[in-house]
Amino acid sequence: MSTVPSGGNRPRSAARSPALTPPADAIAPVRHPDAPAPGELLGSHYAHCFGCGDEQPHGLHLQARAGEGVSITAEFTVRPSHQGAPGLAHGGVLATALDESLGALSWLLRVVAVTGKLETDFVRPVPVDSVLFLAAEATAVSGRKIFCSATGRLGSPEGPLALRADALFVEVKVDHFIDNGRPEEIRAAMADPDQVRRARAFEVNP
Ligand SMILES: CCCCCCCCCCCCCCCC(=O)SCCNC(=O)CCNC(=O)[C@H](O)C(C)(C)COP(=O)(O)OP(=O)(O)OC[C@H]1O[C@@H](n2cnc3c(N)ncnc32)[C@H](O)[C@@H]1OP(=O)(O)O
Numbered sequence: 001m002s003t004v005p006s007g008g009n010r011p012r013s014a015a016r017s018p019a020l021t022p023p024a025d026a027i028a029p030v031r032h033p034d035a036p037a038p039g040e041l042l043g044s045h046y047a048h049c050f051g052c053g054d055e056q057p058h059g060l061h062l063q064a065r066a067g068e069g070v071s072i073t074a075e076f077t078v079r080p081s082h083q084g085a086p087g088l089a090h091g092g093v094l095a096t097a098l099d100e101s102l103g104a105l106s107w108l109l110r111v112v113a114v115t116g117k118l119e120t121d122f123v124r125p126v127p128v129d130s131v132l133f134l135a136a137e138a139t140a141v142s143g144r145k146i147f148c149s150a151t152g153r154l155g156s157p158e159g160p161l162a163l164r165a166d167a168l169f170v171e172v173k174v175d176h177f178i179d180n181g182r183p184e185e186i187r188a189a190m191a192d193p194d195q196v197r198r199a200r201a202f203e204v205n206p
Pocket residue numbers: 019045046099100103112113114115116117143144145168170172174177178186189190195196198199202
């Protein structure tokens with residue numbers, strides 16, 4: 001059963017882009033046998049990541065936890081620095097929190113994947129100081145394409161639905177970052193054994 005409950009007044013599938021609907025031959029996502037156990041904190045994939053990095057002072061500092069199957073949960077406290085309108089969270093920040101939660105599913109699949117498409121519904125305004133309870137789940141896999149969904153609820157995992165997203169992540173090799181990232185950060189990342197270990201932890205066949 002889905003751990004990412006649908007919400008709002010209309011069926012999500014009626015509104016999302018065709019590219020976010022898995023093809024008929026898509027398969028169910030498979031949790032990797034070495035994936036962190038349900039309840040375990042997943043940690044950051046990169047210390048300077050805006051979404052999850054400990055060393056990113058401007059970041060969201062999301063901490064995701066493994067759930068059952070290929071799912072995660074995370075909490076995000078909306079700070080004054082996340083405002084768009086007075087006292088309300090900026091939509092781009094909220095989309096980032098969803099993106100980061102969806103990206104954390106990689107730890108359970110043990111693939112390296114990047115966001116190809118992210119479609120977000122902003123269902124309710126999110127005030128500063130709110131705690132958003134995020135839940136993300138991979139729903140289907142087709143070749144390199146990972147279809148996934150996420151929700152954000154206010155105040156508790158059962159709280160009012162504030163956000164909903166459907167996304168397509170695309171599996172890439174670590175070379176995607178090495179070839180495209182700014183050389184100084186890539187050099188630093190590759191010289192950091194802990195970072196290399198984390199990158200390898202995503203790969204089934206390192
Ligand atoms: C030492 C270094 C350590 C590094 C350690 C890193 C650790 C791990 C970090 C993870 C980080 C996560 C962080 C959070 C998640 C982000 O925020 S990731 C950042 C944001 N995303 C990006 O920057 C991605 C930019 N885009 C791209 O690089 C390329 O477009 C992509 C997505 C890789 C796809 O390009 P491609 O590999 O050439 O693949 P392509 O054949 O075009 O597409 C493959 C399939 O996907 C479909 N597709 C692709 N894009 C789309 C789209 N937008 N809409 C619909 N369909 C699409 C294609 O139609 C195709 O479908 P099929 O024909 O197979 O049916």
